[in-house]
Amino acid sequence: MNSHVLPIYNRAPIAFERGEGSWAIATDGTRYLDLGAGIAVNALGHANPELVAALTEQAQRIWHVSNLYQIPEQEKLAELLVANTFADTAFITNSGTEAAELAIKMVRKYWSEQGDPERIEILTFEGAFHGRSTGAIAASGSEKMVQGFGPLMPGFRHLPWGDMAALEAAISQRTAAVMLEPVQGEGGIRPLPDADLRLIRELCDRTGALLVLDEVQSGMGRTGRLFAHEYAGIAPDIMMVAKGIGGGFPLGAVLATEKAASGMGAGTHGSTYGGNPLACAVGAKVMQIIAAPEFLAEVNRKAALLRQKLEGLVAAHPSVFESVRGQGLMLGLKCRVAPTEMVRAGYAEHVLTVAAADNTLRLLPPLIISDEEIAEAVVRLDRAAGRLDG
Template sequence: MGPVTSVLLPNYVRAPIAFERGEGAWLVARGGERYLDFGAGVAVNALGHAHPHLVAALTEQASKVWHVSNLYEIPEGERLGQRLVDATFADIAFFCNSGAEANEAAIKMARKYHAAGGHPERFRIITFEGAFHGRTLATIAAGGQQKYIEGFGPKVDGFDQVPAGDMAALEAAITPETAALMIEPIQGEGGVRVVPAAELRHLRALCDRHGLLLIMDEVQTGVGRTGRLFAHEWSGVTPDIMSAAKGIGGGFPLGVCLATKEAARGMVPGSHGTTFGGNPLAMAVGNAVLDIVLAPGFLDHVNRVALVLKQKLASLRDRHPQVVLEIRGEGLMLGLKLGVPNTEFAAAARAEHLLAIPAGDNVVRLLPPLIVSEDEVAQAVERLEAAAAQLDGGLRGAAE
């Protein structure tokens, strides 16, 4: 008898595997098969599976109080917010449950900033083609990709997309109604496309010149994923507002919108809210994640292992140039641009008991837990090699 899935909305195409437990960078399926997890729940399980410090923090809090609502003070939320402020550009933190919610808060904050300054007409936000900012009606409009917008009625107004890297088009898109620019330092769903540091610096200069806010979407790139706490740090550019989620909860639903005090000036009592955001369980886990990620040497480990992975992937590309066309990304957020369908490559890797995630532009993402070891990286590339060899053989057979 197969798994009973008929009661679930058929909006996902799921691989025929169910996992019952995990440890570190490994997942164990119901049948006992072990898989090396280089997807990490789409960059969520930043510290792997069943990390003892996270388990202890969640268990301890679960025996105390789960939910009180934001009608009352939540001390662990104050602590987590202060730690994030101390570690970033920000003065203010707003906790929510997901990346889409964090981006909704960022969008509302940018619009409210100008309204509070006497310019409610400044509500439009410029975004970039290939972006992904979430699945709400506003964030699919911000991302601008037709495949996510189609069939959901009129597109939410207020978003203008320009081609990535086209500075002339960007400057032409700025009008007296423009409130902000919103960008991912590395496009994740869009194909692990890195925005050059010079381009981010130019965006910052444009915002300063035109009185715009710069919003960074670091939902997938944040919390050590690229080898810095947040990816924009590599460029030296400071945003006014930033969204984060995924890795910040280490697997527990948690998002945050961070901002300067000035950017958040319009967000007065009653202007925004969330029932579950900042709940004691999430705050306990979020603090536990920071205990690990902010510890001395942790990001050094990420960068060291990332360098090993990049070197091994470069050799893989040299051996299979028809299958692996290009290696993209920073830190442990890497993408393989492929010469074969990315879904086929991901399936071939899964057959080798390695989990990886397709993305746009025919890319497969490698997003291992940040605690992954050099030995596990070597095992992963061996499995990618086997997948590439299988597909390479198919290409040669077709050519003959």
């Protein structure tokens, strides 16, 4: 079939027409156990009844008014985000990429308002993924993302991932910010040790640099805490949120302290769709569900069960897998084969996974996955790996 869609995706030959919890059902009726969740987006599963009800109720009232007016649903979501995090303020976006753009602007504007507009350098890390806008690819810096799109936004310096000595050597009183993912997603499910996060926070405090965390993929309960940085006992100055916050509805946010956001006055940023009533009604319901301590406790229990079973899978297929890594239900299987081979083998066994860099297969199931579905998922992964043994 000829498509009029811009051909920038290598799509699988599968189309889905509906979903139920942890299952995606293709147009031919085949049921796939979804361990990708739309790349960590469908945090509460497909067609979650509570989210459907929240969306339907709002859809019957009002969809869009623009930010020319007060939006009560946006106020409610911002209040929930501030109440459950370090932040004093929130700006609601449509996506993680938009959140990244605002975070970069917020850093630059902060230093400009401090009377130091030349303090623009932001330190980032190899393997990072912050989105695909021109600013976000400049921040990430990987060759595959930036090639052909120059000249890039200046002011970023890319350091080896996890190299704290390199960071200590690079950071100074001229550094505007340090920006990183506590757990790299696209980079291969690579968690930064808690001790390293604490050191980064200390270095930022020492030099005055702002700490910007990208929790687009690792946030919203994905690691067993509402946000991954909580394990280290630190707080950022600015944080990007998206993916799971909308449970499948396009939604993102930038959270910030009053100090970090002090340069962002009226007219410095805006969005036509950002914070619209539909998205915010869904996001508020997602927040109410995921932020509950009992919900996060269940995520951790299920994560331990899944990880235990995956360790057995790795032991059973040493020619296919090397190790398990990650936190909570943000797990990766480091592969000895190309992870795309495992993704394709999974299609044959009706299980959905996501490839990542560093030869890693991502497992990002809905946070509501059941124990029985976890067991079934590993059975299907076992059969898929069996297709690649030897």
